[in-house]
Amino acid sequence: MLDDFFIRALFAGIGIALVTGPLGCFVVWRRLSYFGDTLAHSALLGVTIAYSFELNIAISVFVISAIIALLLVNLQKKTNLPGDALLGLLAHSSLAIGLVVIGFLSFIRFDVMGLLFGDILAVSLNDIIIIWIGGAIILLVLRLIWKSLFASTVNYELAEAEGLNPDKAKAIFTILMAAIIAISIKMVGLLLITGMLIIPAAMARNISNSPQQMILFSVIGSLLSVIIGLFTSLEFNTASGPSIIAASLFLFILSLLKIKQSIKLKN
């Protein structure tokens, strides 16, 4: 029989995968992987603040990540620094501040490894509720901004000219990124969340030829990664985050074989 904690982890993981699948496609399309990384790094600060003031981790991480995201957008407008330099600046400084704060919190037992790489033992019933409700809200909002976001991903000017609202969609999507990081941090760990977003989407790109198809495959890939990863984690006692990411990498490699085949067919 499966243990309770494992069933909880499975429920949480499936909830996360259903959201990272579609969101990950946009991260790949809009070239936001480093942006996702920056938000994830800043999540450590959110976690330490949650511990310090005994707040809910997901909510605290969401608030801090959203603030960092808005800060980034502002800095991009005000300075002449290139985007990647700003991302690096914010990612590492917020990670550093988070670690410094952990140093001060010596009175709390802190599982840094669990924070960085995820811990399935840590998933509580409360977390599952947050993941499923939060995830449903994220998907609903994504559905609402879909047209503007997708059209402006293809071409900003077309979207703007034909009466959609790309700037608003972009801002909302940024907040959604902060939200998905907040709800998946316990499970996947902050160093690996971006992988969870990108790798299944990249796998899906290899085997799909329309946006809807890519999202579908990305969701399937994410689900498979979570399920395979969690069973591996249980079997070999490995950290949950790395196991899930390794499983998604395995699927990605399989998808490369499909490309090789179709190239052969073309020739």
Next chain:
Amino acid sequence: MVESSIKMSLKNKTLVKLNNAGFRINEKWLVQGVSLHVERGKIITLIGPNGSGKSTTAKIALGIYKKIEGQVEKYTNKIGYVPQKISIDWTLPLRVKDFMSLTESLEEEKINEALSLTGVIHLKDKNLGDLSGGEFQRVLLARAISKKPELLVLDEPVQGVDFTGEIALYELIKKISEELNCGILLISHDLHTVMSATDHVVCLNGHVCCSGSPIDVAQNSEYKALFGDQASQTLSIYEHKHDHIHTSEGKIKKN
């Protein structure tokens, strides 16, 4: 009472109106002092040399540039746009039919109809990245007309299209303006087509050089100075007096 009703009808007919509009990046003006309006069922063409602000003017009218001088009044939201340059990221798997309903969901029928009109129905299931330049241009035009817009903004819509196709597409554009009774803001380098199919021509060179009916503009000395005598020979008989000359930046220097 009478005045307001005239105003209303004017408003209903006018789709977009630029009033002394201009746009600059830092200190450099891309275009300034442009006044024009596009009405239902009329084709307005912008002509002018490279860098004269044609595309900029179109983007001002579309509301893509927001921090502008002067005023833009838009009376419609049903707009179809064919940009001059479009870069599409191939990390996105996108077929022609996905692209067709990009900004508005369309029924299969309407998609087929528009693609047939521009002669690319056979490409419907192809990936956008696999099209040639001319094919892509036809798809762009099909997309813009498929949702039956009230205002069409076409920035060099037939670039890269083969010679016979070019003529057919210009005929199509004229037909669309009549059938849909939509206003068209057209940017074109093809002066012959412009002169034959347009209701109103605006000649730009950083500002509005001259404007009027095609024949008026062809006779304008400004126009000749810009495009050379040959361009105007076919249509012009008269000479006009210069009232200003251009600096190298395309600004006006009064005589």
